[in-house]
Amino acid sequence: xxxxxxxxxxxxxxxxxxxxxxxxxxxxxxxxxxxxxxxxxxxxxxxxxxxxxxxxxxxxxxxxxxxxxxxxxxxxxxxxxxxxxxxxxxxxxxxxxxxxxxxxxxxxxxxxxxxxxxxxxxxxxxxxxxxxxxxxxxxxxxxxxxxxxx
Numbered sequence: 001x002x003x004x005x006x007x008x009x010x011x012x013x014x015x016x017x018x019x020x021x022x023x024x025x026x027x028x029x030x031x032x033x034x035x036x037x038x039x040x041x042x043x044x045x046x047x048x049x050x051x052x053x054x055x056x057x058x059x060x061x062x063x064x065x066x067x068x069x070x071x072x073x074x075x076x077x078x079x080x081x082x083x084x085x086x087x088x089x090x091x092x093x094x095x096x097x098x099x100x101x102x103x104x105x106x107x108x109x110x111x112x113x114x115x116x117x118x119x120x121x122x123x124x125x126x127x128x129x130x131x132x133x134x135x136x137x138x139x140x141x142x143x144x145x146x147x148x149x150x
């Protein structure tokens with residue numbers, strides 16, 4: 001088939017696959033979404049080439065179409081992830097999840113203070129924990145951190 005007067009020969013699937021994987025790796029390494037999208041398109045073209053007897057023009061059309069769709073979908077995902085990261089950045093204790101500390105003030109009615117990484121934070125727990133109890137941070141929100149006895 002001719003595209004703009006140029007004969008397009010079909011490429012073997014392995015060439016599309018290698019190109020796709022290289023483009024995706026480079027796009028991930030440099031965080032270039034467009035390269036990841038073009039790599040996804042090449043992997044889709046590899047599937048088309050492997051599973052059908054599509055002409056070179058059909059393979060290129062599949063590559064371009066899937067690349068565009070991947071790029072659009074990736075942009076929407078990145079925007080959603082950026083909004084989620086911005087929301088989490090507003091919660092001061094989010095970076096403390098998984099860290100260990102100690103109770104600095106006795107818990108009463110499930111509320112008290114804990115020290116983690118040298119700083120004191122308001123905390124909640126399911127149990128009333130006495131001062132000096134080792135804890136592990138299991139959650140965070142605008143009110144403080146949620147802890148469990150370690």
